[in-house]
Amino acid sequence: MPKIYYCGKLFVTMNECVAISYILSSYISLTRTCCQECGFCNFFKAEDPLLEPDELVEELKHLSKNGATEVVFVAGENPSDLPHIMIQLAKFGYTSFAEYVNVAIKEALALNLIPVLEIGYLNSFTLERFYKSGCSIRANLVAANLNKEEQALENAKNRTPVNGKAFVEALHQNQIPYTLCFNIGIGETEEERINYIKELGVYCSSDPFLQDIRIIPFQPSSCCKMYDRPPLPFDSVAKVLETAREAFPVHHISVPANIFSRFPDLIEHGLNDLGSLPIFSGDILHPTFTVPNVETIKARLTNKNCHLYERGTLSTPAVLNRPECYNAVSFTRALIENRNSAIISLIDNDHCFVCGKKNPFGLNIPVKSFIKGNSVTFTWVPGPNHQSYAGIVHGGILATLLDEAMGYAVMGEKIDRRIVTLEYTLNYRHPTPVGLPLKVVATIGAQRHSVITARGTIIAPDGTVLVEASGKFYEIIKTINPQNNPVNKEESKNETKQSTD
Numbered sequence: 363m364p365k366i367y368y369c370g371k372l373f374v375t376m377n378e379c380v381a382i383s384y385i386l387s388s389y390i391s392l393t394r395t396c397c398q399e400c401g402f403c404n405f406f407k408a409e410d411p412l413l414e415p416d417e418l419v420e421e422l423k424h425l426s427k428n429g430a431t432e433v434v435f436v437a438g439e440n441p442s443d444l445p446h447i448m449i450q451l452a453k454f455g456y457t458s459f460a461e462y463v464n465v466a467i468k469e470a471l472a473l474n475l476i477p478v479l480e481i482g483y484l485n486s487f488t489l490e491r492f493y494k495s496g497c498s499i500r501a502n503l504v505a506a507n508l509n510k511e512e513q514a515l516e517n518a519k520n521r522t523p524v525n526g527k528a529f530v531e532a533l534h535q536n537q538i539p540y541t542l543c544f545n546i547g548i549g550e551t552e553e554e555r556i557n558y559i560k561e562l563g564v565y566c567s568s569d570p571f572l573q574d575i576r577i578i579p580f581q582p583s584s585c586c587k588m589y590d591r592p593p594l595p596f597d598s599v600a601k602v603l604e605t606a607r608e609a610f611p612v613h614h615i616s617v618p619a620n621i622f623s624r625f626p627d628l629i630e631h632g633l634n635d636l637g638s639l640p641i642f643s644g645d646i647l648h649p650t651f652t653v654p655n656v657e658t659i660k661a662r663l664t665n666k667n668c669h670l671y672e673r674g675t676l677s678t679p680a681v682l683n684r685p686e687c688y689n690a691v692s693f694t695r696a697l698i699e700n701r702n703s704a705i706i707s708l709i710d711n712d713h714c715f716v717c718g719k720k721n722p723f724g725l726n727i728p729v730k731s732f733i734k735g736n737s738v739t740f741t742w743v744p745g746p747n748h749q750s751y752a753g754i755v756h757g758g759i760l761a762t763l764l765d766e767a768m769g770y771a772v773m774g775e776k777i778d779r780r781i782v783t784l785e786y787t788l789n790y791r792h793p794t795p796v797g798l799p800l801k802v803v804a805t806i807g808a809q810r811h812s813v814i815t816a817r818g819t820i821i822a823p824d825g826t827v828l829v830e831a832s833g834k835f836y837e838i839i840k841t842i843n844p845q846n847n848p849v850n851k852e853e854s855k856n857e858t859k860q861s862t863d
């Protein structure tokens with residue numbers, strides 16, 4: 363008998379194609395201050411400040427513009443028990459940490475991002491503050507009492523299986539959508555972890571507020587206390603997956619792809635999801651493990667007879683149609699459908715070699731700010747690291763600059779097209795010397811169906827044309843209703859205001 367699994371959209375058998383989902387997400391750290399000190403955590407820091415409200419809004423706008431559908435607000439547990447956080451909250455005009463978080467939730471929803479909280483164990487009193495706020499909450503659970511000397515939770519007495527279950531009960535009582543996150547391999551026995559997952563399955567697998575399950579196998583890293591504890595072997599993780607699949611037969615069950623690189627082999631053990639992929643921020647909770655992008659994951663799954671698709675954060679009818687998040691859910695749904703229908707995933711996570719401001723090895727040219735309508739003009743000075751022969755700029759770098767400039771001319775000022783380069787031709791007319799300010803100019807040409815042409819030139823300060831290029835670009839998808847994106851709306855309002863002024 364083939365095993366039958368529910369994969370979010372459809373039932374599949376294991377000898378058929380398996381649907382694997384993921385969420386395009388980002389972390390925002392509100393503060394690393396935490397009153398616990400779990401030995402497996404990279405996040406704990408005693409005196410970290412609170413993120414300034416203005417910076418928070420800027421980060422949210424940036425994420426919304428780049429197409430994230432979810433934002434995970436991360437903080438340590440009860441940070442406001444420490445005086446420096448209380449002082450900062452008062453400075454920002456808040457009376458409590460929950461009030462500050464509620465404002466962050468509202469800002470995220472206004473920008474059509476689904477807010478998720480990962481801020482430690484919360485009691486029922488605190489959870490009441492998030493009732494009908496529109497957020498989801500991650501409940502991080504441990505399967506055993508590990509509070510003895512030198513155990514993982516020696517300094518985190520609050521973290522017990524019983525308190526974890528009470529947290530889940532409080533989430534249910536307050537009708538807050540939640541994710542169960544099982545931290546495994548931190549010192550519990552195999553029996554304890556299996557029994558705890560089974561126990562939670564009986565307890566809440568039919569709870570309409572439970573959205574999905576995350577299995578988080580411990581991975582040692584240099585910045586956590588248990589850096590010398592070995593990770594769980596593959597067979598132990600596979601057994602947990604099988605147990606979770608039986609305990610939660612209809613849920614998305616994920617393992618973070620960055621901290622468990624053998625995730626493709628877990629599919630036959632019940633994995634049907636990769637959960638939140640924080641490709642915009644990286645995994646701030648596991649910074650030493652690079653988050654793979656969607657195209658890399660697709661390549662890893664090539665031989666697994668899988669269909670990889672994007673999904674939204676919320677999945678049960680009990681929470682999907684709530685008024686507090688209705689607009690954000692509708693917007694992200696349309697965005698996801700659009701991206702799922704594209705043949706290639708084109709996501710800007712600020713790591714482009716030419717313009718990505720987070721790419722430490724890139725050219726860091728803010729090309730987007732030089733687009734006017736459908737043309738691009740900017741100046742750039744090549745340095746000695748960009749040469750081929752001594753003092754001569756590498757032809758590949760010049761080709762890259764022109765490809766980028768022409769690409770942005772085609773995408774236009776509103777970046778309302780997602781394109782890829784089909785072909786382009788270069789004419790290197792003169793050698794380009796290192797150290798001179800080069801003017802790069804590109805303009806759009808004709809469009810025929812989904813193919814758009816563009817031309818570009820690189821000009822020396824004395825007006826000599828050094829390189830000419832012409833190219834063809836293919837429009838993969840149109841950005842979904844760019845005028846409906848609140849960030850674009852605000853920008854065009856500002857533009858209108860400026861032109862009226």
Ligand code: SF4
Nearest residue numbers: 396398400403406438
């Ligand atoms: S896991 Fe959470 S509660 Fe534990 S130290 Fe890290 S931030 Fe604090």
